Each structure stands twice: as structure tokens, then as C-alpha cells.
Amino acid sequence: MAGRINDDDVKAVRDAVPIDAVVSEYLQLRNAGGGNLKGLCPFHDEKSPSFQVSPSKGLFHCFGCQEGGDTIAFVMKIDHLSFSETVERLAAKAGITLRYEEGGYNPGHQRGERIRLVEAHKVATQFYIDQLDSPEAEIGRKFLAERGFDQAAAAHFGVGYSPAGWDHLTRFLRGKGFSDKELILSGLSQDGRRGPIDRFRGRLMWPIRDVGGDVVGFGARKLRDDDNGPKYLNTPETPIYKKSQVLYGIDLAKKDIAKVSRAVVVEGYTDVMACHLAGVTTAIATCGTAFGGDHIKILRRLLMDNGSARVIFTFDGDAAGQKAALRAFEDDQKFAAETYIAIAPDGMDPCELRLAKGDEAVAELVRPRTPLFEFALRQIVKRYDLETPAGRAAALDEAAPVVARIKNIGAQHEVAVQLAGMLGILDTQFVVKRVAQLARWARDRGGKGPAQQQPAQRGYDTPAPPAAPSGPALNLRSPAHRTERELLKLALQRPELVSPAFDAYGIDEFTAPPYAAVRQCVLDAGGATGAPSDYLDTVREAAPNDTVRALVTELAVETIFAKTIDEVYAGAQLVQVRLRAVDRRIRDVQGTLARLGAHGDPEQLAAVQNELWVLTQYGQSLRNNGADAL
Numbered sequence: 001m002a003g004r005i006n007d008d009d010v011k012a013v014r015d016a017v018p019i020d021a022v023v024s025e026y027l028q029l030r031n032a033g034g035g036n037l038k039g040l041c042p043f044h045d046e047k048s049p050s051f052q053v054s055p056s057k058g059l060f061h062c063f064g065c066q067e068g069g070d071t072i073a074f075v076m077k078i079d080h081l082s083f084s085e086t087v088e089r090l091a092a093k094a095g096i097t098l099r100y101e102e103g104g105y106n107p108g109h110q111r112g113e114r115i116r117l118v119e120a121h122k123v124a125t126q127f128y129i130d131q132l133d134s135p136e137a138e139i140g141r142k143f144l145a146e147r148g149f150d151q152a153a154a155a156h157f158g159v160g161y162s163p164a165g166w167d168h169l170t171r172f173l174r175g176k177g178f179s180d181k182e183l184i185l186s187g188l189s190q191d192g193r194r195g196p197i198d199r200f201r202g203r204l205m206w207p208i209r210d211v212g213g214d215v216v217g218f219g220a221r222k223l224r225d226d227d228n229g230p231k232y233l234n235t236p237e238t239p240i241y242k243k244s245q246v247l248y249g250i251d252l253a254k255k256d257i258a259k260v261s262r263a264v265v266v267e268g269y270t271d272v273m274a275c276h277l278a279g280v281t282t283a284i285a286t287c288g289t290a291f292g293g294d295h296i297k298i299l300r301r302l303l304m305d306n307g308s309a310r311v312i313f314t315f316d317g318d319a320a321g322q323k324a325a326l327r328a329f330e331d332d333q334k335f336a337a338e339t340y341i342a343i344a345p346d347g348m349d350p351c352e353l354r355l356a357k358g359d360e361a362v363a364e365l366v367r368p369r370t371p372l373f374e375f376a377l378r379q380i381v382k383r384y385d386l387e388t389p390a391g392r393a394a395a396l397d398e399a400a401p402v403v404a405r406i407k408n409i410g411a412q413h414e415v416a417v418q419l420a421g422m423l424g425i426l427d428t429q430f431v432v433k434r435v436a437q438l439a440r441w442a443r444d445r446g447g448k449g450p451a452q453q454q455p456a457q458r459g460y461d462t463p464a465p466p467a468a469p470s471g472p473a474l475n476l477r478s479p480a481h482r483t484e485r486e487l488l489k490l491a492l493q494r495p496e497l498v499s500p501a502f503d504a505y506g507i508d509e510f511t512a513p514p515y516a517a518v519r520q521c522v523l524d525a526g527g528a529t530g531a532p533s534d535y536l537d538t539v540r541e542a543a544p545n546d547t548v549r550a551l552v553t554e555l556a557v558e559t560i561f562a563k564t565i566d567e568v569y570a571g572a573q574l575v576q577v578r579l580r581a582v583d584r585r586i587r588d589v590q591g592t593l594a595r596l597g598a599h600g601d602p603e604q605l606a607a608v609q610n611e612l613w614v615l616t617q618y619g620q621s622l623r624n625n626g627a628d629a630l
Contacts, residue, residue: 005087006099010072011534013087017096019071020055025212026078027301029053034559040301042078043067045479049304054557057493057536061550061557068553070537079212085115117186117240121207121215124188127172128160128205128218137161139223140204147270148355150276157206157252162220164202166192185218187235199235202227206269208235208287209251211298217241219248219269219287232268234288245294247284248272251417256281257302261309265291266350271314274351278359280366283350291503312340312366314350339372373415377402381422392423396431399423404438412439427437480580484515485555487573488522490565492536492556495528497570501630503527505574509581517548518555571627580628582619589615 020029020037032038033051041051050064061068067077075086090097117359131137132154140161144154153159156491162169170189174180180196183189189196190477210216217235223536235241249272257263264283266272275283286295291313303309342365344353354362380399384390399419406412413432420431488510490498507523510516522528524542525535532538543549589612596605621629 003222004101005084006101009091009096009098010087012096013090013094013098014058014071016096017071017090018055019058019060020053022071022090023053023060023074025254027051028304030304032559036557036559040304041065041067042297042301045297049123051203052557052559057556059536059553059557061554063554063558066550066554068075068190068550068557079114079473081114085113088115113185114240116178116182117238118214118216120173120188121217121240123173123176123178124169124218125158125160125215127169128162128207129158130160131163131168132159132161132581134163136163138384143204143221143223145460147274147351149270149273153273153277156276157269159214160205160207162198162200162203162205166197166201169198169200170196176211185238187241188237200233203233206248208246208248210240210246211250211254211302213251214240216246217243217287221269232288234257240293243287243289244292244416246287247295247298248287249276249284250298252276253284257284257299257305261303263299263303263311265311265313267315268349268351270351273347274354275362275366278350278354278362280350280363283366310338310340311370312342314344314366316343340369341372341375342366342369344574360457361518371401373406374418377415377419377422386424395423396425396434400431400435400436403435403444412436480577481512483573483576483580484510484512486561487577488515488554489558489560490570490573491528492518492539492552493560494537494570495531496566497565497567499527499529499531501574501627503529504558504582505577509577511580512554514548514551517544518552521548521552567627571630574630575622575626579619579622582622586612586615586619 013195023029023037023039023584023621025044029037029039030049032049035054035056037053037055038049039051039053040046041064043051043062044065044067046064051060051062053060059068060070060074061294069077071090072083072086075081075090076083079086081089088098095430124382125312132140141151141154144150144159149159167189170183173188180189183196188199190199191197200220202224204223206219207215208217208219217238219235220233222229222231222233234243235318237243248269253276260282262282264275266275266281266283266285268285270342272283272285275281284299299311303311323468337370344350344365348356350362350365353365377399380402381395384395384398386395388581396419399422401417403412403415403419406415412435416432416435419435420426420428423431425431487498487502491502495502503523505519507516507519510519521542525538527565536552540549540552543552589608592608593605593612596608618629
């Protein structure tokens, strides 16, 4: 088993890989003020961004679900890696060679499972690319050329070819040090009568990458008539490949999706290629499965999902394509973005359209056309005979619940009016009232309509409440708690502004137990005065549990609520926390005096009265002189 990674190397990895660069591979980040960035949290569903990243501190924190930590913690959480796997992955990205405390350098066979499987796919990708130049692959090159893809296009997308033999790739990967167990686990090989054999044979190969750019699987297209397998064969479910959680082309499209707040969802690998080559660089596709909830989560984070974002679905004009569009509409309600459908003339897909009419025709196709909800309503309505009252009534009965799902009253009213026009019902208010009635029933039944549970609403729902943080509750309406929070944020983010006064503050000067725990962490870390470069790491390591550690991270990332963050502002927070502590002590001493009464021990009475006088004078000095009195 590999030894423990050298601590200095772990620190070097943390310092070398900026957290904002890593997080930006998974979601769109925008300016949040105070040097921080914000985006939609990748760890829970939310409508507005509560996930913040502090590049200067190398930390992230979500104010909705309370997840937080450094770059390593983020990658561990989002890619489900162990600590060592994460450090190895980031080290490879930064070009850092790791040292191990026991056993020297880490040999390849000891590295983490995910790292090994990704490496196997990386090697396999290059193997397939090299094979595309072989005489046997002529049929694959011809397939690409017939669809308008030259050698440069194939290279851009990493398209390759799997030889028709039984175990060409398997033997090649064995020669690179991969075990049979790893080959089977990766999905690149499968069990044969005499051991592992290649899963993909005699096919054109598309590497499927995750949002971070790692190859995690393949899509393989049949080329020969004697191949009895399916037209497209994809990697099976593996520890690194979940077909419901990957989108082909997302690695190439993510930056432009975030930049223009638009995504184009097409149906296949060649459609993605055609779109990108035609200048539609936001195109992506699912991999052997319908577009679903996990795909939406990926897109929402990149789109910074809001009403100005656009998602355009392209489907074939045939019955199967229309059915796929209606399935997509069921998930449309999970977007805040506006969703549209684009169907090419004559039922052509983007690849066929590019061949027939050129790049401009593809670009024209995906310019927003028909709103997806309108397409879904028209598909419902056209099944009925609208020439008869009974037909119009039946169409209304099926279509009205669809409109009632839209929770924004204004949008719901507008679509209801459109529905009346589609049905040819002149009494528009009748349709509007019918839709409103169904919407009320859904609300009264806790989201259920008269007959069934309604799907999630179109981006207008109230966001689900975030998971409550563990630990003692905080009353953030309390002025005392707000000021204590500001002071701790300053102590963690700008320790030079509150030092050395802060280090003289007692734990009991923080009335909220969670804040007292953070104050204790700063104390245990050596205090805020002369904070070293790894100050925040030291404070986080001093936390007694994950709850306190999460609060330290939260306070280290949260914006300080001041236009000018300087010694004056810091002094005001120091004074307010100290002054409230003094006032509390004065009340305690006054209570002691009242209990002692006029007949108490004279010496004890004198001591208590003297303390009260000193406290009163100190409090007055704080009020008059501010931070100078500390």
C-alpha cells in the first residue's frame, strides 16, 4: 500500500492549483464582491447562487447546504475521490511529483482506483486515435468523410478506431501495466472464454469526457454489416462512468455555455461535431440515454440558471423525435432558463443539415424558435378534433394541467391565453380561470393536482429550504450576534486589522456558542497577531469537529459588510463586542449588589461596588474614545 503523501507536497499542491480555476471547470462563477466569486452550488439544488469561492484564501463555502473547504475538499466531494487520489490528480495537473513518507515514490499500481481508470481511458483514447490511420480503419475514415468530417475534425474531437481483433487494446493496456481487474472494471475489456477481451471491436470511437476534461467512457458506432451488435455501443456503468451524469461535448462547450448563457442539446456525437464545426460551440448530447435530471444539474451550474439563459433542444421531426421532445418538456420545469425546440426542415438532424445546406443552416436552426411548452401543448392539442365542442373540451382537460404547472402567475396567465387561441375557444377568461383553478388545487394538495403529483415547476418555485446546519442555533437578527460574526470574519480574513486587541478577548465575550467555538480555534491556533501564511489552515485544523470547521470556512469566505474595510471599521467591531461584554458584566454585578443588600459583608460590598465603578468607567471610556480605550 502506498505511503502517506509528504505534507510539504500536499501544501505545494494546494498552493499551485488556484481554487477558482478548479471550481470553474464545474460551474460558472461571477463576481460576488469583496474579492469573492459566486455560483450555483454543485452539491445541492438551488435557484439563486449561494456558493462562494475566495481565491485569495483558497476556500469555498455554500451558505445553503454548508459544504465548504479548500481545493482538495472540493475535488474530493464533487468527484467522489479519496484524499490521496485528489492530491495525485491535482499534482498531475500542476506538474508536481509527489513524495511518500513510506516506500519512496508512489508506483503506478498503488494509485487510487479512479486515477487508474482515468489513466487507462487516456491511454486507450490515444491507442484508438493512432488506429484510425491504419489500413483497417479505411471504413471509419470513409464514414467520417461522408458526413463532412475531415482528419482535422476527427483530431479535434479525439475520434478513433477500435481494431476488429479480439484483444488488441487489452494486450496493449496490459503492456502499459494495467491489471486484468482494472481493464474489466474500466469497461474497456469484458470477460471472454479465456480471459479479458476488448469490449469495442471494429468500430468508430468517440471519447466521452466529464466536465473536468477526463475521458471516462466511449461511444462506439457500428461500421460493418456483419457486426451483430447495436448501432451505437456505449461504455457500461463503471465507477467513473454514469451515463445519466455525462454529456458528450461538455468539455469543449462549457466555457461558451457559461459565456453566452446558452446551451444546445442535440441527439448524437456527429450532431455535436457538426454544430461545433458550424460555429455552434455550445452543443452537447446525452450518451445513450434520455435527457434527464442529472443532465439538468450540470447545465444549470454552467448557465448560472436564470430567466435570461436559453436551452435549445434539437430533435428529429419523426415520431421518435417528437416523443423525445415531450420527455424533455417534463424536465423543462426544472429550469429557470427559457427552453426551446428546434426541428430541422425535412426531419434532418444537424449533421445532415450541415451536409445538405452548409454551416449557416445549422446556425440558423438553433436560433430560438418555438418555446418547448408551446410545442408540448400543440402536440397535445393536435390529437383532438377541435371542430367539435367535445373535442375542444377534451383537449382543454389534457392541456390545462400542463399550463397550471407554471407557478409564476403572470407567465401562467399569458400561456393560458395562448392555449385558448390554440383551441379556438373565444371565451379566453374561461380557460384562464380553469388553469388558475387547477393551480390552486395543486397548491392546496401540496403540489398534487386533482389526479396526480405535478412535476417540479418551471424555475418559478420557491427554492427548497437549505439543510439546517448542525450545532447551536444563531439568531442573526441579534445585533450582538451580527457584530460577533463580523469581528470573527475580520479575525480570519484580515487579522492584521484586529491585532493585537483581538487576542485579549475572552471566549465568554462571544455570546453565541458557535462563535465562541471559533474564537477558541483562533486561540488554539496561536492567535491572530502575526498570522502566518498558513493561518487559516491552522485555524481550521484546530477545530474540534466538522461542524466548527465548516463555520470557520464559512466565516473565512463570507463577505465583510463594509464599503471600506479598514482599522476604523475593525475598531468599531472590537468596541461593540467588548462594550456588550462590559454591559453584561455590569448587569451581573448590579444583581450581586441587589442580592447582598445593605446588610451584606462590608468588605465584599466594597469589592463589588469597586468593580461596578471600574466597569462603568471603562464602558464610558469605550463609548467616548472607541478603539483607543481598548
